[in-house]
Amino acid sequence: MNKHPRRTGGKVLFSIIVTVIVVYSLLPFYWILKSSLETSSALNQATTSFWPGQITLTHYVALFATENFWRPLLNSVFVAGMTTLLSVLLGSLAAYALARMPIKGKAAVLGFVLLVSFFPQIAMVGPLFLVFRQLHWLNTYQSLIFPYLILSLPITTWILTAFFQQIPKDIEEAAMVDGASIAQTIWQVFAPIAAPGIFTAAILGFLLAWNDLLFALSFLQSPNMFTVPLALVNFRNAYYVHYGQIYAGVVVASVPIALVVLFLQRRIESGLTAGSIKG
């Protein structure tokens, strides 16, 4: 196709389409940011202006002072972080074997990992609840960290296998010839080259664990254990709905993610496509 729109009419139409895309993607953010900065009385009346009226930070102050929103933020960072760590660790080991070792049944293993990523999360809720109840694990971090592996581990394993296969074997073979052990070769020669791929897998694994509502909703009971999505959803279950605080919370939950995406856009894109198309 013609890569450069030549006709002026086409150019204008193209610009309009691009504007619509950007507005559709970002307008909801603008609107919630605007609302989060308005007074409660303004929020209780019909909106009259596209621009914010009287700006106030009350909802943000209340979010952290009254609702202690630090707690869900820290919970989410810890849970998603531990999940990522485990996924990358287990995923790298498996991916190294799949990409490098002379083993049989690689297609079967990759197929199994893929199959697991198709297992419905909802189906696990019941059995895992019963198991965690037996283990007295309900309302603990590990009741999320382990189940979240089902969200993060398959995609990290696939991405890492795809990345590891792209790394030339010669360097490691040279190290082996020089008498280095497998462990030394991996740590000193392979790991530094593989680091960018591992980082990409880690970001995606983290985002997938950060995204969950279902497991948190099912296995957590006390508000001081809540993750960010669960805490935000639960504001509305209180006696009085603090819309301003929900809006402020949504902004606080979205900004770090938006920054991560802006800085790591290329990595995320390459990881997503490597994880789903290439084997």
Add this chain to the structure above:
Amino acid sequence: MTINPSKSRGHSARVARARVGYLLEVPALLALGAIAIYPLLFNLWLSTRNDVLINPAATRGVGLGNYVTLIQSATFWHDLGRTLFFMVVSVTLEFLVGLGLALVVHREFKARGLVRASILIPWAIPTAVSALLWKMFFDLRSGFVDFALHSLHLPGSQLVWFNSPTLAWVPIIMSDMWKNTPFIALLLLAGLQTIPQELYESARIDGAGGFQAFWAITLPSLRPSIMVALIFRTLSALLVFDAVYVMTGGGPGRATEVVAYYNWSKFMVSLNFGYGATIAVSITLIALVLAGLYVRVLRAQGGLSA
């Protein structure tokens, strides 16, 4: 008998490496087995039992009784119907918009980086947060939709979207589209980038217009990416939960109740683990059919050979 020493050392090193290789796979496979396969088997067993947590005295085996109840349950079939409706509408819209997005971003223009970033951000926002965002967007007092309709003197302002059995779907589908269309666009974009430019040049020499080239070259070449995107989206539409839970709680009445929500309420509200497991097994079966399709697509691409 003479053995070539270097060859035999090479062979035993290979065996040793293979042994290490299998060991390296074990932790990941064990973890996935414990958190995926074990619950699946547990569900199969539970589904043959009457097991309600608040009534332990009534716990007993019921054979296929739960499955009979499920098949006869009007609620289940209605929920399945609504899920299919959501699936068809959301996947169709997301595919068409996603294809459009991919074609736009595939071109080279000044603000391309900005556009790519702005469509990727919604993808990274948690589904529950996206649902809250769109819920407030459609809010009667502080929402944008009401404000815009009112300012433009269009009908539909003062409307409580979530009180209407049909209109309540609009915000749910909008929120799902907003978050998931970028994923389709990315997959299709990756597909577009693999189409050799020469194909288009020779088509132009043959006198094909842009539209003809799209039908004859772009769409057929994108087929594998399209299949992958559609299967992934169909699966997650089948399992839609967060948006429904956050925005409507399945209401008004049961108007937006989907199978995953039904399953969740049986597990976690009624604490009916036997019947919940029966629904879970059924959902898993549907998901596995989709997985089978996906594996066939990948095989056709040669993507499953490590």
